[in-house]
Amino acid sequence: MIQQERIRLARRAAGMSQKQLAEAVGVQRSAVSHWEAPLGKNPSVSHLRKLAQVTEVQFEWLVTGRGEMSLSREVLLDSIATAEALLIEDPLEFRLVHAFREVPLRARISLLEVMEELAAQRTGRAIGRRGPGSRPGIPATG
Known part of the structure; x- marks a missing residue:
């Protein structure tokens, strides 16, 4: 599976439209469309980080296809709760x-x-x- 397909899969698994993902990442909807197109442009590393965060997928999986797609629920909840409790x-x-x-x-x-x-x-x-x-x-x- 190529990166463009992983981006689309992550977005759909998160139940988001291209417009919703674009707003969450801070780009235009057309940028998300380009990222998902078979011969589309690749997002920057900072956008990939935000994509992974917003869609709750592993960064490594999103970028390379290796590892698990989803963050485990326990890891996700623990990291968010810990960070917010500290801050x-x-x-x-x-x-x-x-x-x-x-x-x-x-x-x-x-x-x-x-x-x-x-x-x-x-x-x-x-x-x-x-x-x-x-x-x-x-x-x-x-």
Whole structure:
């Protein structure tokens, strides 16, 4: 099985449309279509990592076809729970992070800007901004 077929299989096994996968990975739907096409382009390593994470398949399987396709449920739940327990102690922060993960990229950027503005009002200094009009992941134009 070639990588393009493994990407399609992982997406379908996760019950996702090309559009849903594209949004989760942060690319256009056409990119997912190209990745799944028999002679399509291969995704970057960072996109492959995100694909594996979003579809809950082993990275090695997705890239090479070796090993098991799916993460074991115990490994998946344990790794997520452990990471979140170490990183997030506040229940409100936990809810915020989970809700943030469910919204599209454009909404995430807007939410982040609102949070930065609220923090700046509270502290009296700008937080996380790189200059007027800058957006996370988008270089400021001058």
